[in-house]
Amino acid sequence: MTLYKRIKRLFQADMHEILDCIEDPxxxxxxxxxxxxxxxxxxxxxxxxxRQGAERLAGEQKSKTETIAExxxxxxxxxxxxxxxxxRTFIKRKLIASRRVLECQRELEQNALxxxxxxxxxxxxxxxxAAVSEKLxxxxxxxxxxxxxxxxxxxxxxxxxxxxxxxxxxxxxxxERNRRKAA
Numbered sequence: 001m002t003l004y005k006r007i008k009r010l011f012q013a014d015m016h017e018i019l020d021c022i023e024d025p026x027x028x029x030x031x032x033x034x035x036x037x038x039x040x041x042x043x044x045x046x047x048x049x050x051r052q053g054a055e056r057l058a059g060e061q062k063s064k065t066e067t068i069a070e071x072x073x074x075x076x077x078x079x080x081x082x083x084x085x086x087x088r089t090f091i092k093r094k095l096i097a098s099r100r101v102l103e104c105q106r107e108l109e110q111n112a113l114x115x116x117x118x119x120x121x122x123x124x125x126x127x128x129x130a131a132v133s134e135k136l137x138x139x140x141x142x143x144x145x146x147x148x149x150x151x152x153x154x155x156x157x158x159x160x161x162x163x164x165x166x167x168x169x170x171x172x173x174x175x176e177r178n179r180r181k182a183a
Contacts, residue, residue, distance in 0.1 A: 026136070026139065026140070026143075029132065029135075029136050029139075030136070032132065033129065033132055033133060033136065036125060036128060036129050036132070037129060039125060040122060040125045040126060040129060043118050043121060043122040043125065044122065046118055047115060047118055047119060047122065050111050050114060050115045050118070051115070053111055054108060054111045054112070054115070057104045057107050057108050057111065058104075058108065060100070060104055061100075061101055061104035061105065061108070064097040064098075064100045064101045064104065065097075065101055067093070067097045068094055068097045068098060068101070071090050071091075071093050071094040071097065072094065074090045075087055075090045075091060075094065078090055
């Protein structure tokens with residue numbers, strides 16, 4: 001490892017340590033929760049867009065299927081009238097509609113796969129968010145409990161005169177012993 005890389009690595013480690021000391025862990029966790037929630041919201045929005053796209057594709061597929069059925073009737077009528085050029089036009093329209101129906105079907109399948117993938121990722125994110133939120137709440141409760149204990153200890157140290165030092169006990173002992181000897 002070159003000297004430059006070693007110095008760079010040492011500098012980065014020191015900077016990370018400094019940032020760790022400066023950074024408030026609770027604030028960092030809250031920021032991470034906000035970021036995770038924003039990502040989950042983006043996934044929800046993407047799922048909604050996919051759902052709307054699927055509805056649009058399904059509607060288009062239904063419309064093209066109806067067009068194919070109507071075109072079939074027109075092809076039959078053209079053949080009955082011995083209008084081959086007209087029949088060709090209708091056949092072309094039918095082929096175009098049939099291809100679009102297949103394209104819609106493929107797009108719907110891709111859409112469903114993408115929606116499934118995103119839904120799974122969203123569920124994972126929601127689980128992580130719930131777990132981190134729960135841990136944060138536990139940490140906050142523990143911090144609150146520590147603060148209450150500190151306040152009680154400070155109160156006891158300042159306002160409670162029940163606290164007797166060893167020196168006070170020794171002094172009282174000597175005084176009691178001397179008093180009893182004198183009596």
